[in-house]
Amino acid sequence: MIIAMKNFVPLNSHQSGIKVKNKILEELAKNDELIILDFDGVDIFTDSFIQQLTIILAQEIGFKKLKGRVKFRNLNDFLLKMVKEKLYIASGKKLVKKEKDIDILLKRAEEIATQKSDGYLSMLKVSTGWKVFLNSANVDKNMEKEKVLKLPSFNSLDEALYYFISKPI
Amino acid sequence: MKELILSKKLNFTTTTNLAKAFQNIKEPTTLIFKKGFAQPAGITLLSSLINSKREFISIEYEKIEELNYLQRTNFFKNLNFEIDKKFPQDDRANNLLECTKILDDDDPYEIDIRLKKILEAHIEGKPNLVLGILLTVYEVVDNILEHSTGEAFKQSDRAIKTPAFVSAQYYNNRNNHIEVGISDGGKGIVDTMAEEYSEFSREEVLLKAFELNTTRHRKFFPSRGNGLAKLKHFVLLSGGSIRCRTNEFEITFSPLYPNGHIEEVEPIIGTHFEIMIGCYSDIDTNPVFEIDYSDYEDDLDDFFD
Numbered sequence: 001m002i003i004a005m006k007n008f009v010p011l012n013s014h015q016s017g018i019k020v021k022n023k024i025l026e027e028l029a030k031n032d033e034l035i036i037l038d039f040d041g042v043d044i045f046t047d048s049f050i051q052q053l054t055i056i057l058a059q060e061i062g063f064k065k066l067k068g069r070v071k072f073r074n075l076n077d078f079l080l081k082m083v084k085e086k087l088y089i090a091s092g093k094k095l096v097k098k099e100k101d102i103d104i105l106l107k108r109a110e111e112i113a114t115q116k117s118d119g120y121l122s123m124l125k126v127s128t129g130w131k132v133f134l135n136s137a138n139v140d141k142n143m144e145k146e147k148v149l150k151l152p153s154f155n156s157l158d159e160a161l162y163y164f165i166s167k168p169i
Numbered sequence: 170m171k172e173l174i175l176s177k178k179l180n181f182t183t184t185t186n187l188a189k190a191f192q193n194i195k196e197p198t199t200l201i202f203k204k205g206f207a208q209p210a211g212i213t214l215l216s217s218l219i220n221s222k223r224e225f226i227s228i229e230y231e232k233i234e235e236l237n238y239l240q241r242t243n244f245f246k247n248l249n250f251e252i253d254k255k256f257p258q259d260d261r262a263n264n265l266l267e268c269t270k271i272l273d274d275d276d277p278y279e280i281d282i283r284l285k286k287i288l289e290a291h292i293e294g295k296p297n298l299v300l301g302i303l304l305t306v307y308e309v310v311d312n313i314l315e316h317s318t319g320e321a322f323k324q325s326d327r328a329i330k331t332p333a334f335v336s337a338q339y340y341n342n343r344n345n346h347i348e349v350g351i352s353d354g355g356k357g358i359v360d361t362m363a364e365e366y367s368e369f370s371r372e373e374v375l376l377k378a379f380e381l382n383t384t385r386h387r388k389f390f391p392s393r394g395n396g397l398a399k400l401k402h403f404v405l406l407s408g409g410s411i412r413c414r415t416n417e418f419e420i421t422f423s424p425l426y427p428n429g430h431i432e433e434v435e436p437i438i439g440t441h442f443e444i445m446i447g448c449y450s451d452i453d454t455n456p457v458f459e460i461d462y463s464d465y466e467d468d469l470d471d472f473f474d
Binding site (some may be wrong): 013035070073076080089104108111 | 215273281282296297301303304307310311314329396397398406407408423424425427450453454455457468469471472473474
């Protein structure tokens, strides 16, 4: 049994999720057929929508039954991650937060530096905190030192990178 | 007849400063437009303020040409002002999501179609950014329909009596960003959640609204309420910012304040967002979906073809 999710758009609320969930429950009760949720033609849905088809459906029928009877098809990469996150929670496993923001921020700062300053990027830890800026600075030279000191400082490198990405200086 | 002069560019800051004046309106008042230029968050907030006192308000203007921009955003049409008939609407701009009223579950669909067209026209090769922008708008609108009246959770389609307003514009300038304005005339985030989170101060309740698993219905749905947390994370990764004015507070999330900065301000009716999303490069969504399924992925693979 294939359920075409594009027939239910916009998939933007618990309420739209409940409509699909009720359809799944109806089909589950009919026979032992596999139920395929086909997301062809769907770009986006909300966190609330997908919770109904994963966490809340698992609470109602059990994670084992959900896993055995329901499949997700044609999810774009963005939505696939959302669904995996919810299925992970539905499984009862404890969430482990990844501490990877810094990698992403560094990658974006490098991209900006490549475009704006031939790839030169400085990250400096001074007494007042972290500073991130384009180009390199010779802090032994008074003029350059003053310029660098005027830049805002942050308690952590990721805060400094967030700031740099929004206002590359 | 009282007068209220709008002489500054209407952005989030200038318009929030008008909130008290609007709340004090209790008799017929003329709004005199001396500047017609506005930004999305200013337009939606002003729409919400005017709507709350619509029966008292009439409008005047110095030069009708200056109102052309507001006219193009459907500002006057949404609020049923006669000016709409005085000059026809120009062709739709391809970088502007006109101010759109939200009253029920069907309304976000129109926003979705329009916003997608704008994003497709301007943001190429950044699929996660495009979907993240759509998701941001979806999540806030869902939040409004779900929470603005403070009513109990409904299984069926939702509707609100006081409209919310959504508008957005893409700016292809040096900063390359999209601004989204969203305003509702509801109870406000803190007033809506304070009872459920009575163990927290009102400031803490507001901060919690932008954290994972925060919901008015936590006894029944402990995993609900992730929408605002997700959009905050996404917006910050884009190098953008969120300002939200609700009840007696303004909360800001930005590169300067990734963990939120709260100021106590003049109380306001409803909840009002100014969301700036950086469009400089695509977003890696891994940190948004906070999960480490490295030891579990095989098991989840059974769910997918």
